[in-house]
Amino acid sequence: MNEMVGKYQGRQFGNYRLLTLIGEGGSSEVYLGKHLYLGTEAAIKILDTRLKDNEFAQFSNEARTLINLHHPNIVGILEFGMEAGIPFIVMSYAPYGSLGQRHPAGTRLPLSIVVSYVKSIAAALQYAHKKNLIHRDIKPDNLLIGSENEILLSDFGIAVVAHNTHSLRTQDAIGTVTYMAPEQLRKKARPASDQYALGVVIYEWLCGEPPFDGSPIEIAMQHLNDPPQPLREKLPGVIPAVERVVLKALAKEPHQRFTSVQEFAEALEQASQAKRESVRETPQRGRRRAEVPSSQLRKNLLSSPSKAALLMLLLLVVLGAVAGNSLLSFVKHQPIPTPRPTSSVHASLGVTPTAPDVSSNGASAGWTMFGLDAQHTEDNTLEHTLNQTNIPTLQTAWTSYTGYNLHPPVVANGVLYITSSQNVASPDGNAYPVSTLYALDSQTSKVLWKKSNLPVQAGGRSLYDDSTSDIYTVAVANGVVYAAAVSGMLDALNARTGAQIWSIRLTDAVSDTYQNAAPIVVNGTLYLHTINGNVYAVDARSGTVRWSTHVDVPTNPRNGGASIPAEANGVVYVGGSQYLYAFEVRNGAMLWRGMVNSWDPFTPVVAQGIVYAAADTGNVFAFNATGCDAAICSPLWNSSFGLPKSTGALGQIDYPPSVANGVLYLGTVADPVFGGGYLFAVNARTGATLWNASIDKTGVAGEGGFYASPVVANGVVYVIGQDGQFYTFRAAGCGSVTCKPFWMANFRNNFGPGYSITVLDSSVYLATPGALYALRLP
Secondary structure, three states: OOOOOOOOOEEOOOOOEEEEEEEEEOOEEEEEEEEEOOOOOOEEEEOOOOOOOOHHHHHHHHHHHHHOOOOOOEEOEEEEEEOEEEEEEEOOOOOEEEHHHHOOOOEEEOHHHHHHHHHHHHHHHHHHHHOOOOOOOOOHHHHHOOOOOOEEOOOOOOOOOOOHHOOOOOHOOOOHHHHOOOOOOOOOOOOOHHHHHHHHHHHHHOOOOOOOOHHHHHHHHHHHHHHOOOOOHOOOOOHHHHHOOOOHHHOOOOOHOOOOHHHHHHHHHHHHOOOOEEEEEEEEOOOOOOOOOOOHHHHHHHHOOHHHHHHHHHHHHOOOOOOOOOOOOOOOOOOOOOOOOOOOOOOOOOOOOOOOOOOOOOOOEEOOOOOOOOOOOEOOOOOOOOOOHHHHHOOEEEEEEEEEEOOOOEEEEEEEEEEEEEEEEEOOOEEEEEEEEEEEEEOOOOOEEEEEEEEEEEHHHOOOOOOHHHHHHHHEEOOEEEEEOOOOOEEEEEEOOOOEEEEEEEOOOOOOOOOOOOOEEEEOEEEEEEEOEEEEEOOOOOOEEEEEOOOOOOOOOOOOOOOOOOOEEEEEEEOOOOOOEEEEEEOOOOEEEEEOOOOOOOOEEEOOEEEEEEOOOOEHHHHEEHHHHHHOOOOOOOEEOOOOOOOOOOOOOOOOEEEOHHHHHEEEEOOOOOOOOEEEEEEEOOOOOEEEEEOOOOOOOOEEEEEEOEEEEEEEEEEOOOOOOEEEEOOOOOOEEEOOOEEEEOOOOOOOOOOOEEEEEOOOEEEOOEEEEEEOOO
């Protein structure tokens, strides 16, 4: 296993020698450092910017304010300075992680524990507020555990120069919008904003989920307009006085809250004495975020207080423009902090201990996994440029002929990753297909690095009966590319250089030739499903297997023997051939399973509290994501949408659906029974068909239809057929049961699988069996 090596490792900053790169945020690197003379350890944060003399003066003035913060519940700043124009901050080292790590998302805490935490947090905040300082980023991952198990408030000084730089990106707003007060969303933060954020944290600790759920813009609009759901509806045993205290802290207007955060803490403690609850610390298997029906959301959007507020919020979420004029207006780059070993990572930084992040060209963090995210919704809510009006003007920006593209592109921080196959002559005189993982500049298609692996026997014969090399499927997180290979290898690669960070061999192959099971990365853990039914949870930092379990396997797999897991709210969902499985993320314990009749394993999709399983036999099953009161659960609904049952020669559904705004979009493939494929738009709650489109341009039974999931972005559904026809539909339909595309184009290079779509940052990336295209507006 290779250790991370930072570009400043071994250098001296101030009185500290940088020993080891231990973490990385959106605009900084963090090192474990040792004092040159005292021998003491500290965490040194190197900011990714260069300051001019006048900027350093402002940096110094603000840092002096922070260095004078002395409180037993605040992480101390020991030193600051500038080396060759690069500013740095030295902070005390908190060795035992954060409360976000101690109590993972979805965990309910006893009231007594919550009260004890709040007393320490409120004391630190009250001290800062008296000095006219506002934290602005209260959340569990910024609440640390010191060497004496004391609670420490961190990240007061992380954004010393954030408002002087242009490094903030789209996801900068995502990490903290869950805890942002309405006035902070309007850029009018005040001490009461910290009280509101602490109220959100307490609400989450008590019932297992924060008060509002959805995309960043949806959460922001709910903070502005919607009252939180009463705690008693989620936690029936809550003391009424405690509920009143928490909801008062969550009042929309600052003057309606407590006069100080200290008064809030005291009121909570007093209310807790009314009656002691017997709540054990248990994982809440419900939703991590509260759900908002799409109809209610539309109403909220239309009834926003002002157009100015809505425009501000769009800037907040889409551009990440939340850094204010104060030193403390910090916005974290990573939306979900990665758990990390406390022995080597500075816990007070809220950053991720991985290889360096790829350099950004201003793009958002990206389409980092197959299906966009760990829920596989294929719903890109951050795309706001491409629309029904300008899509017909799309032009080809570049074309890359890397080979036969085997999987959808993954795009992260301006780099596109794709696996392609080309025939290569071997020593035995035959040509064998060699698969290569490419990292391309998404703007120019320039090859940044590539990785190939062709295990062969004597004489050049491939180790595999189908004579193929390793086919890589990838996920990208925190500057690391995690590549799973057919041979059973799992590699962690530096996203910037392709250099190996660690590599492990699992006990079996990750997948077979035809359908690879890609990994997903959530909170520092990789989850993947292998061809013989094994499910693994692997530590993303070290490559250590945390747990493994097993699901059913098909007796006669047709198109593959593994699926891509999905994760939501502390539950991992895996599709076998007969069942949908739900596992606890912490230990792999099975929570429940649901019957799904499928020939091959299927990839689950999770959205708004429902898990969708699309069986290749032609049915879609919808299950409650929290399960039921039994070990085996029945679906909420299942439907074949009126299609005849597949003959088995070809599956009717070979790729998972997408889900956006309460609508499920599903593409079917061709079958000799009914000809070409269909696109269905279905009510995601009921399974009722809203509209459909019939696609069959080949004129040959068994050809046509879709071998890729639909993609949804900004009111448009993007689909591509296995005949190379690229279609765009209005997501809301056409007012009729049968709809036609409003635009289409032909990108046929070959017939069959290998066509897929990724939509990101005003670009459409089309992978075809012969080429990769980037489409952009003129």
